[in-house]
Structure formats: structure tokens, C-alpha cells
Amino acid sequence: NCNPETVSTDYDTSSRLYxxxxxxxxxxxxxxxERAAGPIAGVIVQLGGQTPLGLAQALKDEGLPVVGTSPEAIHLAEDRGAFGRVMHEAQLPAPKFGTAYSAAEAxxxxxxxxxxxxxxxxYVLGGRGMQIVYDDQTLTDYVTRAALASPEHPILVDRFLDDAIEIDVDVLYDGEEMYVGAIMEHxxxxxxxxxxxxCVLPPVTLGRAEIDRVRESTRRLAQGIGVRGLMNVQFALAQDILYVLEANPRASRTVPFVAKATGVQVAKAAARIMMGATIASLRTEGLLPVQGDGASLPIEAGTAVKEAVLPFKRFVTQDGEFVDTILGPEMRSTGEVMGLADDFGTAFAKSQLAAFGGLPTQGTVFISVANRHKRAMIFPCKRLADLGFRILATEGTADVLRRNGVRVEAVRKHxxxxxxDGEPTIVDLILAGEVDMVVNTPTSQEARADGYTIRTATTSMDKPIITTVQQLAAAVQGIEALGDxxxxxxxxxxxxxxxARHGAHAAE
Known part of the structure; x- marks a missing residue:
């Protein structure tokens, strides 16, 4: 491990650390x-992120015993063409994609x-260099500006699924039986x-039939790839079609969250399976539940919410400005927190408290959303007004809210x-400390500068900033829970x- 900080609090996690x-x-x-100190049973590559997977074949070629999922099976999941064949055989849909070596091909x-x-x-890690593109000109600019396309380094072009629910799944597979660590809804x-x-565990809007589809699709992938140990799969549910986005034959960053939320030592069980244990034997030992899995947690076990820590205030551009808080395909978080409670609203509120200081329970909220989000914002905004919040909005958003009976005050754009007569802009109000929470979703190109200024002003004032309508709906539930x-x-x-109590009760 090249980062001592990750084990500074768990120094006894292993006998020796390099x-x-x-x-x-x-x-x-x-x-x-290590071989000089004694015999080596095997080398595990599934518990260190993406980089060790790339070393698997080379380690095997050097004669090291790679245990668990074989390098050949890892290739099936990592290589786009090979994975496409696995998907075809499993009869699972994926978003359309293509490969380009020039702007014209893109x-x-x-x-x-x-x-x-x-x-x-x-071959990017952490989503670096990814971008969602909506037109020809932006795509041409992307390829030309980044000078990315070449025979050695093509660019990948995938269909982007708008308004889709993303689902994360962590499973264990021993070659015969699959144990679902968790099905998480983003x-x-x-x-x-x-x-x-x-993300939330258990899912809050997925029905039993959808969860069963996720389970069966995951089983087919684990079987088709040849997983032995851990696998993470990401799905997107759009217009009732369950698309496979990617399958990683390794531990995902969600494994620690899943282990704490479900009370199951997922990584330990995975390591045992890699060394030849079966899921059935681990159930007998008590390492895994006697029956059921993480996808069938009883409602009495509560709800867990994982939230990313995004310390935007710590990062500035070369011009001394704060970086934009808009979330996208490129990863920016520096850590994660977890909220546990009996219900989703309270669990979400706890996660926000841990991530950035919490949600307001009174005061002023500013709303400015893209046209495609205006329908989805109406009910959360109406509920905020009913809870006693003062609602501010730009003129276009304010018009929509008024027509739906929401009390709102229009404010000037930056x-x-x-x-x-000296009427302040919304940025003036934010910097004066008169706004307690900002909701701003990405909008058209010409309005983007306004949005950036609003978001960076909010960051400078350490106020909550919400950039998706889904997060707005969750925040309203959290605010309601805090007030109740x-x-x-x-x-x-x-x-x-x-x-343990509810697990034993379910087993009886």
C-alpha cells in the first residue's frame, strides 16, 4: 500500500505492510x-482497486499463483470486445457504444x-477525461482539444442514458452459488x-421484480466471466430496461459501506472464497448469514446512505477561483461518510451532516434549474415552502413555481x-449570507457562466449546494425528518x- 494514511488507524490489519x-x-x-519468510499460498489482486487487475496476467506470467478470479477471466470483464461477447451470451443489454480514432470517426x-x-x-481510471456531449460541435472540440484520438489510444463513445436510475451491486461468487452483498440505488x-x-441500501424506489432482475442479471455475468470471489456490477434502469454499464471482477469502493450496513465481513468472505471455500461452507461457519443476503435486509434493520465528501473549497483554479461543484463522470470526491437510521429521510440527513455540516431546517432557499428539470422540482419546492422556507428563484424558474401555487420571490441573475434601484443579484444575496441552501442544476451553454458563479459563491460561504433534482427530493425528505x-x-x-436480532428472527 503506497499510502500509509489508509492503514494508520488499522495498523494491525496485517502481519507486515509494504x-x-x-x-x-x-x-x-x-x-x-515474502517467499524467503515462508511458503506463499497465493496473491490476491481483487482487493486493491483497478491497478492490481492490470498486473494479474503479468504476475501469472512470472509464475506467481494468482488466486480467485483468473487473469483470463479478468480479461473477459476488462476488454470491451470480450465483455461484449459475455453480454451477448448472457442475453443482457448494454448501452450502444463505438470506438473512434479521429474526430470524424467520433x-x-x-x-x-x-x-x-x-x-x-x-483505459482511464477514476473517470478522468470523461465528458457528456450533446452535439457535434462539442464532440469535435473534445477530440481536438484533448488530442486524444490515435491508433494507440482511441476514444470510447457510449450512449448516455438520460434520467436513468443507477444501481450498484456487490456480490460473491464461488463458481456455483452467488451471495449478494448488497443492491444499492444511487x-x-x-x-x-x-x-x-x-447511494442507499436497501433501495428505496426499486420493487421486488426489479431487484429480482438485477439479481438474475448479476448471476449470469458472474457465471459468464468466471468470477471467484468479489464482483461489482453497475446497472442503469431506463424506461424499464435494465442496462449493464460495467462489471468489475474486484472489490468496489462500496465494500466497506456494505460490510458496515449489513454486518457481514464481505472482504474476509471474498478472500476465503478465493482460497477455495464455498458460500455454503461460509454459511455453515457463520461468516455469511444462514439464509438470505444483503439484498433481502428486513425493513426493521434500517436504512444506510453513503455520501461522498467533496471539499470543493479546498480546490482552486489557476485564476484563484473555486472549482465548479457540478458532478459528472469524472470522480472528484476525497472520501465518503455514512448515515444510518430507521428511515431514508433521517439516514440521508445524517449523511449530509457528516459530509458538509448538514441541511438547513429553516431560512431561505434559492432555486434555479434547467428547463428539463422544472417539472421534477415542483413538488420538492412546494414542500419546502410548506415547511416555512422562503423561496428565491430566477425569473424563469419563479414563473413555473408561481403557476403551481408556490410562494416565490424572483431575484436578478448575476x-x-x-x-x-440597487436591487441585488442572487450572488450578492449569497455572499451577504442571506441564502441558506442553493439548488442549481446545469443549464444551457449561455447560462452556464451564471450557474458557475452561483455555485462558487455558495462554496465560498460554506452553504449546502444541490446540483441534481434527485438530490433535491432526498434533501427535502431529510429536512422533514430533522423537523419531525x-x-x-x-x-x-x-x-x-x-x-443480528432481526436476522435470527427472520431465520426462525
Missing amino acids: FEPLTLEDVLEVYHA LEVAREIGYPVLVRPS IEEAGIHSGDSS SEGRGP HVVRVMSLQEHAERL
């Missing part, structure tokens, strides 16, 4: 040092697939990097400047005891 880069040369040196692929598209360089729409998005009762702190040990 703080070295994850390169083939360094891993081989560690292997030789345009041809995008027109065939249909806008919007997600473009990215091949709060934000598909297209935001999973490391930056909030680009309009102050009024003839006193939020109680629950330790992980208490949560684990509650899980």
Missing part, C-alpha cells in the same frame, strides 16, 4: 521477500448511436461517477447586474446487534 508503488517490479520484490459513431453520448479516453441519476454519488424528531446517534455495534 509501502511501495503498485508496479510489477515492486510487487515481484515483495513476493520474493462524429460518425455519435450520430449512429444518438446524442447524448459519454466520451472518454480508453440517489443521483446515472452518469455521475459512482465515487461521487450518494449576469443582469444590480437593478436600477430528534436525530439519535447509533453506533455501528448497536446496528450490528440489531441486524
Whole structure:
């Protein structure tokens, strides 16, 4: 592990620690040092993120015993063509995609697939360089500006699924039986990097039939790839079609969250399976529940929400400005927090408290959303007004809210400047401390500068900023929960005891 900080609080996690880069040369040196101390049963590559997967074949070629999912099986999931064949055999749909080696080819692929598209360089980590593109000109600018397309480094063009629900799944597979660690529903729409998005366990809007479809699709993938140990799958549910976005034959960043939320030592169970144990034997030992799995948690076990920590105030551009808070396919979070409660609203409110100081329970909220989001904002905004919040909005958003019976005050945009009688702009009001929460979703190109100024002003004042309508709906539930009762702190040990009680009750 080349980052000592990740183990500073858990120094007894292993017998020895090597703080070295994850390169083939360094891993081989560690292997030789360990072999001198005694026999080595195997090398696990599934618990270190994406980088170790890329070393798997080379380690095997050097004679190291790679345990769990084989390098050949890893290739089936990592190589786009090979994974496409696995998907075809499993009869699972995926968004249309293509590969381009020039701007002209990218345009041809995008027109065939249909806008919007997600473009990215091949073999990227953390979503770096990804962009959602809505027209020919922006796509041409992307390819030309980044100088990304070449025979050695093509760009990938994927159909972007608008207004889709993203679903994260962590499973264990032993070759015969599958254990679902968790099925998690993202709060934000598909297209935001999973490391930056909030997610909830158990899912709050997915029905039993949809969960069964997710379970069966995941089983087919695990079987088709040849997984032995952990696998993470990301799905998008759009217009009742369950699309596979990607399958990673490794632990995802959600595994620690899943382990704490379900009370199951997922990583330990995965390591045992990699070394030859079966899911049935681990159930007998008590490492996994005797029956059921993380997808069938009883409602009495409560709800867990994972939220990303996005310390935008710590990052500034070369011009000294704060970076934009808009979430997208490129990952920006520096950590994660978790909220646990009996209901979703309270769990979400707790996660926001841990991530950035919490949601307001009174005061003033500013609303400015893109045209495509105006219908979805009406009921959350009406509820905020009913809860006693003062609602401010730009003229277009204010008109829609008024027509739907919401009390709202129109304010001037930053680009309009102050009024003839000195009426302040929304940025003036934010910087004066008169706004307690801002809701601003990305809008048209000409209005984008206004949005950026609003969001950076909010960041400078340490106020909550919401950039998706899905997050707005969740925030309203959180605010309602904060007003209904006193939020109680629950330790992980208490949560684990509650899980054990309800698990035993379910088994009976």
C-alpha cells in the first residue's frame, strides 16, 4: 500500500505492510521477500482497486499463483470486445457504444448511436477525461482539444442514458452459488461517477421484480466471466430496461459501506472464497448469514446512505477561483461518510451532516434549474415552502413555481447586474449570507457562466449546494425528518446487534 494514511488507524490489519508503488517490479520484490519468510499460498489482486487487475496476467506470467478470479477471466470483464461477447451470451443489454480514432470517426459513431453520448479516453481510471456531449460541435472540440484520438489510444463513445436510475451491486461468487452483498440505488441519476454519488441500501424506489432482475442479471455475468470471489456490477434502469454499464471482477469502493450496513465481513468472505471455500461452507461457519443476503435486509434493520465528501473549497483554479461543484463522470470526491437510521429521510440527513455540516431546517432557499428539470422540482419546492422556507428563484424558474401555487420571490441573475434601484443579484444575496441552501442544476451553454458563479459563491460561504433534482427530493425528505424528531446517534455495534436480532428472527 503506497499510502500509509489508509492503514494508520488499522495498523494491525496485517502481519507486515509494504509501502511501495503498485508496479510489477515492486510487487515481484515483495513476493520474493515474502517467499524467503515462508511458503506463499497465493496473491490476491481483487482487493486493491483497478491497478492490481492490470498486473494479474503479468504476475501469472512470472509464475506467481494468482488466486480467485483468473487473469483470463479478468480479461473477459476488462476488454470491451470480450465483455461484449459475455453480454451477448448472457442475453443482457448494454448501452450502444463505438470506438473512434479521429474526430470524424467520433462524429460518425455519435450520430449512429444518438446524442447524448459519454466520451472518454480508453483505459482511464477514476473517470478522468470523461465528458457528456450533446452535439457535434462539442464532440469535435473534445477530440481536438484533448488530442486524444490515435491508433494507440482511441476514444470510447457510449450512449448516455438520460434520467436513468443507477444501481450498484456487490456480490460473491464461488463458481456455483452467488451471495449478494448488497443492491444499492444511487440517489443521483446515472452518469455521475459512482465515487461521487450518494447511494442507499436497501433501495428505496426499486420493487421486488426489479431487484429480482438485477439479481438474475448479476448471476449470469458472474457465471459468464468466471468470477471467484468479489464482483461489482453497475446497472442503469431506463424506461424499464435494465442496462449493464460495467462489471468489475474486484472489490468496489462500496465494500466497506456494505460490510458496515449489513454486518457481514464481505472482504474476509471474498478472500476465503478465493482460497477455495464455498458460500455454503461460509454459511455453515457463520461468516455469511444462514439464509438470505444483503439484498433481502428486513425493513426493521434500517436504512444506510453513503455520501461522498467533496471539499470543493479546498480546490482552486489557476485564476484563484473555486472549482465548479457540478458532478459528472469524472470522480472528484476525497472520501465518503455514512448515515444510518430507521428511515431514508433521517439516514440521508445524517449523511449530509457528516459530509458538509448538514441541511438547513429553516431560512431561505434559492432555486434555479434547467428547463428539463422544472417539472421534477415542483413538488420538492412546494414542500419546502410548506415547511416555512422562503423561496428565491430566477425569473424563469419563479414563473413555473408561481403557476403551481408556490410562494416565490424572483431575484436578478448575476449576469443582469444590480437593478436600477440597487436591487441585488442572487450572488450578492449569497455572499451577504442571506441564502441558506442553493439548488442549481446545469443549464444551457449561455447560462452556464451564471450557474458557475452561483455555485462558487455558495462554496465560498460554506452553504449546502444541490446540483441534481434527485438530490433535491432526498434533501427535502431529510429536512422533514430533522423537523419531525430528534436525530439519535447509533453506533455501528448497536446496528450490528440489531441486524443480528432481526436476522435470527427472520431465520426462525
